[in-house]
Amino acid sequence: MTRRRQLLIIRAVNGNSVSEECVKPLQRRQRERLQRRADILQAAERVFATKGFHAASIEEIAHTAEYGTGTVYLYFKDKQSLYIELFEDKMRDLSASIHERVRGATHPLDGLRRLISARLEYFEHNRAFFQVYAREGLDSDLGREARWQGVRRAFASNLALVTRLIAAGQKRQLLRRGDARRLAVALSGMMIQLTRDWLRQGEVDPLTNQVDFVLELFLRGAQQE
Amino acid sequence: MTRRRQLLIIRAVNGNSVSEECVKPLQRRQRERLQRRADILQAAERVFATKGFHAASIEEIAHTAEYGTGTVYLYFKDKQSLYIELFEDKMRDLSASIHERVRGATHPLDGLRRLISARLEYFEHNRAFFQVYAREGLDSDLGREARWQGVRRAFASNLALVTRLIAAGQKRQLLRRGDARRLAVALSGMMIQLTRDWLRQGEVDPLTNQVDFVLELFLRGAQQE
Amino acid sequence: MTRRRQLLIIRAVNGNSVSEECVKPLQRRQRERLQRRADILQAAERVFATKGFHAASIEEIAHTAEYGTGTVYLYFKDKQSLYIELFEDKMRDLSASIHERVRGATHPLDGLRRLISARLEYFEHNRAFFQVYAREGLDSDLGREARWQGVRRAFASNLALVTRLIAAGQKRQLLRRGDARRLAVALSGMMIQLTRDWLRQGEVDPLTNQVDFVLELFLRGAQQE
Amino acid sequence: MTRRRQLLIIRAVNGNSVSEECVKPLQRRQRERLQRRADILQAAERVFATKGFHAASIEEIAHTAEYGTGTVYLYFKDKQSLYIELFEDKMRDLSASIHERVRGATHPLDGLRRLISARLEYFEHNRAFFQVYAREGLDSDLGREARWQGVRRAFASNLALVTRLIAAGQKRQLLRRGDARRLAVALSGMMIQLTRDWLRQGEVDPLTNQVDFVLELFLRGAQQE
DNA sequence: TATGAATGAGAGTTCATTCAT
DNA sequence: CATGAATGAACTCTCATTCAT
Incomplete structure (x- = not known):
């Protein structure tokens, strides 16, 4: 965040075009984030469907989505x-x-x-x-x-x-x-x-x-x- | 539940002759056993209904039926x-x-x-x-x-x-x-x-x-x- | 609870002295409960002293007191x-x-x-x-x-x-x-x-x-x- | 933090000659490195003070210092x-x-x-x-x-x-x-x-x-x- | 070099089940 | 028999640490 913000400021002052090098990666970040969220939701759907809310375990959901357990908590509270x-x-x-x-x-x-x-x-x-x-x-x-x-x-x-x-x-x-x-x-x-x-x-x-x-x-x- | 307790007291007070109690002990045993089973099932129905299978706890069921936790396991595997x-x-x-x-x-x-x-x-x-x-x-x-x-x-x-x-x-x-x-x-x-x-x-x-x-x-x- | 209460009533009706057989066990129960609470507190004291609140683990406290992990939660919220x-x-x-x-x-x-x-x-x-x-x-x-x-x-x-x-x-x-x-x-x-x-x-x-x-x-x- | 960012901008705007920047790069590197270390230590001091060692989290320290989590590990094992x-x-x-x-x-x-x-x-x-x-x-x-x-x-x-x-x-x-x-x-x-x-x-x-x-x-x- | 997403070990906590009383 | 205290496996969630970018 901070680092990146600095770079943006410097570059802007230098007059570099921001659009090509900075906007895109942000979009990609956002896109990837949404993708992972979707991955996890999809896995959750399968597991919740099979077991119900209480019997479904976060670990199973995470592993179904091929992520680590903790990762789920980066996307859902x-x-x-x-x-x-x-x-x-x-x-x-x-x-x-x-x-x-x-x-x-x-x-x-x-x-x-x-x-x-x-x-x-x-x-x-x-x-x-x-x-x-x-x-x-x-x-x-x-x-x-x-x-x-x-x-x-x-x-x-x-x-x-x-x-x-x-x-x-x-x-x-x-x-x-x-x-x-x-x-x-x-x-x-x-x-x-x-x-x-x-x-x-x-x-x-x-x-x-x-x-x-x-x-x-x-x-x-x-x-x- | 209250009913059950009353019956026991009445019987104790009446001082039923020992012989009578021994004539059909298996029947009484059986009857009481079925009664307890029914008590537990009734409690289970209420708790399972409210919480679902996984969120319902045996302890809650037992206490709803006014029995000890372990008692449930005498009637259900x-x-x-x-x-x-x-x-x-x-x-x-x-x-x-x-x-x-x-x-x-x-x-x-x-x-x-x-x-x-x-x-x-x-x-x-x-x-x-x-x-x-x-x-x-x-x-x-x-x-x-x-x-x-x-x-x-x-x-x-x-x-x-x-x-x-x-x-x-x-x-x-x-x-x-x-x-x-x-x-x-x-x-x-x-x-x-x-x-x-x-x-x-x-x-x-x-x-x-x-x-x-x-x-x-x-x-x-x-x-x- | 319920069972015990029934017994008390029946026995009282029968005229059995309550003091000897019922009051004492309750006292014993209470005494044992306090003893276990004290055991756990003593273990907790040692572990908290050594590690501080955050680094101390309930499992270590329980095992120090020679109890299972879950037991601690019977005595402390x-x-x-x-x-x-x-x-x-x-x-x-x-x-x-x-x-x-x-x-x-x-x-x-x-x-x-x-x-x-x-x-x-x-x-x-x-x-x-x-x-x-x-x-x-x-x-x-x-x-x-x-x-x-x-x-x-x-x-x-x-x-x-x-x-x-x-x-x-x-x-x-x-x-x-x-x-x-x-x-x-x-x-x-x-x-x-x-x-x-x-x-x-x-x-x-x-x-x-x-x-x-x-x-x-x-x-x-x-x-x- | 703000200070640091300002310095960077000023330097970029001033357009320091390349030669100057290469003459004492090690010193500048070293200076910046020490500065970042100091930033992190200052943040750590605040967080450790409030929460104690175990309850303090590296992420909170890093963000307090306005750095990324991983950055802390570049300066401290x-x-x-x-x-x-x-x-x-x-x-x-x-x-x-x-x-x-x-x-x-x-x-x-x-x-x-x-x-x-x-x-x-x-x-x-x-x-x-x-x-x-x-x-x-x-x-x-x-x-x-x-x-x-x-x-x-x-x-x-x-x-x-x-x-x-x-x-x-x-x-x-x-x-x-x-x-x-x-x-x-x-x-x-x-x-x-x-x-x-x-x-x-x-x-x-x-x-x-x-x-x-x-x-x-x-x-x-x-x-x- | 700086980042922060990903990870999984480990913590607190619950609860089905057992068993001494 | 009835009990409920004891248990530990299993769960949710956190966080120090790593690593691809």
């Missing part, structure tokens, strides 16, 4: 932060995927279809994270702690998106009247459970094959008409 | 056994409740209604166990261990019951054709997620109020016809 | 508590020794002599604790923490006793006028440094041999009259 | 060396101050006065180092290690100076007969403890105000004549 940041990062990612897909929807039911598709696709490509996601809120004493509020909020906002879509469908009389939130919960439950089952069964064919099944069931029900 | 036996016991219980209710059904759709009702009712009265139930299979490395096979099986047989009911409905052409198992998974997912949400929201009105909502949604879907 | 309680216990002890000795004094100067004698004697018999004592307040950021206030207070009250004695001597015109507290500090300094030197030199002859030296120097000074 | 060299440097400094002041003494008692004055003045201007100084020898297992011999010697030679002065006073019959070394220890103890107390009390008025108090007490004692 403690185990909880690692978990929380992982959750928030991935939730942001999931939300972005869904929003992006839904944005192109022509009408609410198309929106729902896109949402289901985006979500199953995301889970298909992020199986490890799905395990973490599906556990959310089950350790009820963790969720009550202040630091986990962000996680709760991310989860809630995800549900809110589904709710809004359903409410929009109701407004246009495409969907029956009723508690939109409750419908959203039920729809989410279908998707989660189908994903869990798909994992349990060994992930034979693409999870996204089930998009129509989910949509159909949600819209028309199982009953013979 | 170790922490895993306690968890597994708890799960199996409760699953047996849940299955029995459902079977009993479904048995009186007049036709498959009534059966489904009874199943949903029995399950939500069970969850409503066994909130603690529900948390344990909802976690099932999420710690994938636990599930793979041999000792957990019983748990897996209990869970699977529960699903199989739903599947059979749905298949029966399909055979009678009450339900549309399609993968009955997948429908069962989706239906379970709805119920689980609605229950989780009900717990998260603070359990305001009876969960069983949602029976019709679930049945309707499952049968007719959400779409305006 | 954490390392700081162990240190603080050790300090407070010994300071109480030291204060009691001094007070007791000083109480029999015929006049203030005799009181001072007794104080010096009691203090040097205590240090002679508690060499390990002396090292801890002499370190007091040197890690200035520890002292500022709330939990260490008790330690600071114990130390201050020790100084206050010396100050009072000196002030009493001044009131009777046995000692020259002047800041009594500052005199007390200086006197303490002599004793501490002489003790440190005595330890450094290998504790050849009894430290208590220096009582008169200290008293003389403090009262009459070093100057040839 | 390891943490212990840093501590030891700091101690030795400052002790040399302290000794020099005292010797210089004492050298001008007209007679032994004046010498003692000058010694006390020099020492309290030094502590007043080197409060941080005083904390390190006052800890000397308290971690008895460190003191026993070979590398600390220099520290022990520095400390002992400091005491020897006091002893010599006192012995000189005795020879001229200005001071009473008696173990000069022991008197020196006691006198040092007074000064150390008064300094500690002065620090604890918040350093209200100059420590050097206490020179006469110390001298008087040491020479004439506290007793009313």
